[in-house]
Amino acid sequence: MLDTLNRHLMHPFMAWREGRPHLRYLKTLEKTQFDAPEVIRARQLEALKAQLKHAWDTVPYYRASWTQAGVHPSDVRELADLEAFPIVTKADIRRHNRAMVSSAFDVTKLREKRTSGSTGVPLTIYCDEPAMQWKAACTIRSDEWSGYRLGQRVAKAWGNPEYRHFGLKGRLRNYFLDRAVYLDTLDLNDQRIAEFTRTIRRHRPGLIFGHAHSLYLLACALKKARVFDVRPNGIISTAMILHDWQRAVIEEVLGCKVTNRYGCEEVSLIASECEEHNGLHVNADSVYAEVPSNGKLLVTDLCNRGMPLIRYQVGDVVVPSTRACKCGRGLPMIERVEGRDADYVLTPAGHLISGISLTENFAVLIPGTAQVQIVQESITQLRIRLVADDAFNTTSRQKIADLVRDTFGDTVAHDVELVDAIPQEPSGKYRFCISKVARDHMEAMSA
Template identity: 45%
Template structure:
């Protein structure tokens, strides 16, 4: 009954109270996802042109960019025209934050956020309320692909969970958000045991959280033979979901994992549907490009740097913003019938790619994943390249660790790194988290 009341009464009433367009945008997205891709792309291009005209008039930063590159919004009629606008970097935002902000808004009245700076550059970001509502609508849509629905109670495995303080915040938690938290900053047998007890009382219908943190909790469930935590959906986000982690999570919960990709700067970028064969790009809210080292488009199936234009944010427009992630897109259609194209796979952040002495590079996340599935006895590992000729292998022993484990680990690493690169194994009790509660498994400092 509470789920039905939340979905059909409290959600609409709360939107009415806030004069929000979130539910209306969600209903629009529910319809648009089934449009033919050509029709969705027409809407996307229309929204892109509206954004370009707006940024040209109201963003001092982009007004100067347009003038410098000799382009006017009305000149942009094709993808090739669009590529004449230079790529925006994190450094650009950090150096010129206030110039990005629209002159139609008071900065102090915008919604603000700050990225954690995991790639070395911390950013201050600003969004108008309508942008936030549309982002929330896209999240509702993608969450429903996992098996969750409005009003269904959630179990959130997250770092630094929010603590409701005001009466309104507490009321919202009880009537709308309906979420219980496992704080990933305190993952221990005691905290996870207490969370299982809470789960049994509250019976959440879906799990949301950092991919690796969900995996750690799944391993705890499996190790303790706990089989009554059975959600209808699982959404793994905020980190790359490794395939061996997906296997363990699905086995422990008896439920498929939905992989979701987004970032603080632009919101939802892509998410898996119920077919789990790649992630559908959030076409009506973002314009996504995949570019090579020279900022030229790559072909389908080839890795490229992900560059995103936010079609929602008027408070602080972001055009052709390089998110510092690598990914591969596909022109294949999905069996689900949705018109949103496919992000075939993520290959990690640019900062996760390790460098080879001969000038090549390797996706560190992929190397970690391959090694963990190949070498028995390693529970967790992290690669840190502090010099071109050295990689530190932080290794956590698994229950099946033997005297041969480390030599097999080095052999697996030598398939990528030759003798010019020193490989130093460091015994760790656990892999340290970032302040956000996320984990990084490949770090290049070169």
């Protein structure tokens, strides 16, 4: 009853009150997802042409870059013509950040998003509000492929809850509208998992959402405690690789298929599994995806006019697909993402910290960091591998020391290793965080 009221009353009311059109967009997207592939491609081409023209007219970086490359938006007559345009890298975004913001917008009015991206490289991205609303609708659409429905309670195995940054207003909104409970993956131990288990048994969430390895640890803890009555409508795994052995345990314990979702903070949702769980549908209403022969994904944001990202190299390797899905959606597909992985880190107090959350915090908070990787050599020793830029100085080193102390305590020492680059592994994966000591502890938790 409360789920129905929340979906059909609270969400529409709050959207109307705040002037947010995402629910109206959602109705459109629910219909167009079943358009024929050629119709979707034609729609992408028109959106791409509009974005290219806008970028040429209002973004200094693109006008200069494309002029140098000898290309112009009018050259694009079909989607494949985009291949002639220069690739945008993370280094380009860091180096030319404000020059990539459209002059049609006041940057102070844009939404600012800070992220370490998919490779530990800290970036600042700006997004206009209409694009944010469209992206929100796209995400809700794909989330509901999992079996979850907007308005149901949500349980998140995630980092520090964002609503806490907004004081009482944020807490009230979460309690009455978002209805989310959190397992904080920045400070994970048996007691916290047990408390979270009691919470989700009491609240019965329609969706359980989180990092793949956090969902796996939760499932192992439930299995060990012989708790088999948590039955969500949907489970969504995101932010890192979902291994088959993790999927099998999660689905066995929670009695629900896991939906693998893929995205990044820079462009939001990129692709997601549907109810068939056989490959991922590209979010073609928001991004245009290219997979070159090396597998390194390029995405073009079709809706963010504030800071257009065109042929942006995300940093992940994907396996493309040309087949159609049995679900009947005309959205293009990729088979799988090979891209990102991270270990948990064990603290001297016996707590686990999600490596992907940890690296995100370190990369964003350390001044002058171009890329970061954290290696846990022992329970009391960390190695911070870091690609520095010109802004890295003694203040940066002090910030690292403060972060290590605040996160791990006074007994953990650290070394800073400055390197030219942190490469991908031969498999194509980036490992944000490597722990040489957490495995035994995690195996004991999952036994």
